Amino acid sequence: MRAFDFATASTVSDALKLARPGSAFLAGGTTLVDLMKLDVMTPDRVIDVNALPLKGIKLRDGALHIGAMERMGDVAAHPVVTSVHPMISRALLLSASGQLRNMASIGGNLMQRTRCDYFRDVTSACNKRLPGSGCPALTGINRGHAILGTSDSCVATHASDVAVAFVALEAQVVLRSSDGDRTVPLEDFYRLPGSTPERENVLGPGELITEVVVPTLSWARHSTYLKIRDRQSYEFALTSVAAAISLKRGVVQDVRLAAGGVGTKPWRLRAVEEALKGGVAMERTFSDAVESAVDGARPLAHNAFKPSLLKRSIVRALLDAAGVR
Amino acid sequence: MTTSRRQFFGQAAAVSAGVALSAPAAEALANGAAPDAPGLVEVAFKVNGERQKLSLDPRVTLLDALRERLGLVGTKKGCDRGQCGACTVHVDDRRVLSCLTLTATLQGKEVTTIEGIAHGDELHPVQRAFIDHDGFQCGFCTSGQIMSAVKVVEEREVRTDDQIREAMSGNICRCGAYPNILEAIKQAKES
Numbered sequence A: 001m002r003a004f005d006f007a008t009a010s011t012v013s014d015a016l017k018l019a020r021p022g023s024a025f026l027a028g029g030t031t032l033v034d035l036m037k038l039d040v041m042t043p044d045r046v047i048d049v050n051a052l053p054l055k056g057i058k059l060r061d062g063a064l065h066i067g068a069m070e071r072m073g074d075v076a077a078h079p080v081v082t083s084v085h086p087m088i089s090r091a092l093l094l095s096a097s098g099q100l101r102n103m104a105s106i107g108g109n110l111m112q113r114t115r116c117d118y119f120r121d122v123t124s125a126c127n128k129r130l131p132g133s134g135c136p137a138l139t140g141i142n143r144g145h146a147i148l149g150t151s152d153s154c155v156a157t158h159a160s161d162v163a164v165a166f167v168a169l170e171a172q173v174v175l176r177s178s179d180g181d182r183t184v185p186l187e188d189f190y191r192l193p194g195s196t197p198e199r200e201n202v203l204g205p206g207e208l209i210t211e212v213v214v215p216t217l218s219w220a221r222h223s224t225y226l227k228i229r230d231r232q233s234y235e236f237a238l239t240s241v242a243a244a245i246s247l248k249r250g251v252v253q254d255v256r257l258a259a260g261g262v263g264t265k266p267w268r269l270r271a272v273e274e275a276l277k278g279g280v281a282m283e284r285t286f287s288d289a290v291e292s293a294v295d296g297a298r299p300l301a302h303n304a305f306k307p308s309l310l311k312r313s314i315v316r317a318l319l320d321a322a323g324v325r
Numbered sequence B: 001m002t003t004s005r006r007q008f009f010g011q012a013a014a015v016s017a018g019v020a021l022s023a024p025a026a027e028a029l030a031n032g033a034a035p036d037a038p039g040l041v042e043v044a045f046k047v048n049g050e051r052q053k054l055s056l057d058p059r060v061t062l063l064d065a066l067r068e069r070l071g072l073v074g075t076k077k078g079c080d081r082g083q084c085g086a087c088t089v090h091v092d093d094r095r096v097l098s099c100l101t102l103t104a105t106l107q108g109k110e111v112t113t114i115e116g117i118a119h120g121d122e123l124h125p126v127q128r129a130f131i132d133h134d135g136f137q138c139g140f141c142t143s144g145q146i147m148s149a150v151k152v153v154e155e156r157e158v159r160t161d162d163q164i165r166e167a168m169s170g171n172i173c174r175c176g177a178y179p180n181i182l183e184a185i186k187q188a189k190e191s
C-alpha cells in the first residue's frame, strides 16, 4: 500500500475542504482498502467520512431518501425500505456477506470498482487502470465480463447489485461539491466506457454523494431481484434482473426492468418494458418480449452463454414479480 | 527475559513493517519524534474492554494491529481481501472484517475479538457449541466463524437451516466443516 496522509472529516464542508486532486474519501473501505492494498488505487490523502451526518432513511415528498453513509445491511433491514421498495432490500441482501454489509455504505457501493481480474492486477495491462495500456480481457479470460455497452477499450461490468435495483426504480443521486448540490439520475451518473473507460461516472473531483432518492411506486410491491451466480451466496452476479410489474386483470399496465452482470453499467431494459406493456401476463408474452434485451449484445469468447441466460432470467423475474407461475 | 516464539516473530514483523513506512513516518521514527509526527496517527480505542492507545502508520489494518501490535493472534489472516471471513471481529457490537478496516478509523470505538467473548474460564455458549459439535477441523477459520456466529445467534429473523447458511456465507471453511458449524449454531440458538 502506498503512503497517504489520513484525515478525518466531521462535517460535509470539512470533507469537501480536505479533498484535493489525488485524495479519496473512505467510507466502509471494503473497496478502497482492498484496492489500496493491491496498489490499484493510490490516493495520497485518505479522508475518513464515516462521521459525516449523511444518515437517515425517510419517506419524504413521495420518495424514499437514503443517506449516503447508511450501511448496506441497515438499509436492507429498514422497515420503510422493506415495505416501500422490497426490491432494494432484496438486492442488498443478495450482495456480499453479513460482515461486508455491516461495513459498506450506500454511497461507496455505487462507487465500487469492477471486479475484472486484469483491473485488479497491476502487473497486467488495463485501459481502465492505466489508460492506453490495452484491454487483455478482450481476448483473455472474459467469462464474467459484459456483453452490453462494451467498447474495444473495455468490457468490464459494473458489479453493484443495488445499483441495478436503483436504476430500475429511476433513483437519483444527490451530489455535493463546493459549487453546491446537484441531482443526477443514477442511470446517467454512470458513463459507458467508450474510449475512456477510466472515467466511470460524472462525479467531479472531490465531489461527494450525499443521498440516494428513490421515487415511490404504488406497484413496487410486485417486484423482485433475481441474481444468478456461480455459488449460492457471497458471490457477484453472472446475471441479475430487477423487475417490478403492474397488472390490471392480468394485463401488463406498467413494468420496470434492469439487468446486472451483463452491462458496463447497470442496464435498464426499456425496449423490453415497451414490448411488455398491454400484453397478457403469461410466460409466452414474457419470452416473446425479452428478445430485444440482447439487441446490440457483443458476447465474448467465454461468455457466449450470457445472452440466453439474461433472457431466461428476465422471464423468471417477471413470472416471480407478477406471481403468475 | 525470555522471548516467546510469538513475541520474536511479532518484533521481527514490526521491524520489517518499518521498511514499508512512508518517508515522513520513517523520518519521524528515525528522529525519535513525538507520536503525532507527520505520517503517524494516534488512535485511542478499546479492545476486549481494555483501553488501548496506538500510534501507527495509517495503512495499518485492524487485523495487523491486533496481531502485530497487541499480540492478539486469535484473529486470523486468511485472504486479507475481504473474501474469507477468517478475520471477523466485532466493532461497536457489529461483525466486520478486520482486514478491510483501517485502525485509524477506530478512534473511540470498541473492538471485541475471539479472546474477549468468554466469561473468565467459562466459554461463550457459541464456543461451547463448536466444541460439542466438532465445528472445525484445522481450526484456521474457527475464530472468524465463532465471531460471526455470535451475531447470527442473536439475529432472531435467522431461523431455518438455509437462513443460517446464508447468514454465515461470509465465513469460508476450506476444511468443509459446514454441517457441524450449522449444528453448533443451532444448539447455541436453542440455549
Ligand SMILES: Cc1cc2nc3c(=O)[nH]c(=O)nc-3n(C[C@H](O)[C@H](O)[C@H](O)COP(=O)(O)OP(=O)(O)OC[C@H]3O[C@@H](n4cnc5c(N)ncnc54)[C@H](O)[C@@H]3O)c2cc1C
Pocket: A024, A025, A026, A027, A028, A029, A030, A031, A032, A033, A034, A068, A069, A094, A095, A096, A097, A100, A103, A104, A105, A106, A107, A108, A109, A110, A111, A112, A159, A160, A161, A162, A207, A208, A209, A210, A234, A235, A236, A237, B081, B082, B083
Ligand atoms: C468479497 C466481496 C464481495 C462483494 N460482493 C458484492 C456483491 O455481491 N454485490 C455488490 O453490490 N457488492 C459487492 N461487494 C462490493 C461492496 O458492496 C463494496 O465494496 C461496498 O459497497 C463499497 O462501499 P464502502 O462504503 O465500503 O466504500 P469504500 O471502499 O469506502 O469506497 C469506495 C469508493 O467510493 C468512494 N466513496 C465512498 N463514499 C463516497 C461518497 N459518499 N461520495 C463519493 N465517493 C464516495 C471512495 O472514495 C472509494 O473510491 C463485495 C465486496 C467484497 C470485498
Ligand code: SF4
Pocket: A114, A116, A117, A118, A119, A125, A126, A127, A128, A129, A134, A135, A136, A137, A138, A153, A154, A155, A156, A197
Ligand atoms: S475489461 Fe476494462 S477493466 Fe478489464 S482489463 Fe479491459 S480495460 Fe481493464
Ligand code: FES
Pocket: B076, B077, B078, B079, B080, B081, B082, B083, B084, B085, B086, B087, B088, B097, B098, B099, B100
Ligand atoms: S482475512 Fe479478512 S476476509 Fe479473509
Ligand code: FES
Pocket: B135, B136, B137, B138, B139, B140, B141, B142, B172, B173, B174, B175, B176, B177
Ligand atoms: S476448520 Fe479448517 S478452514 Fe475451517
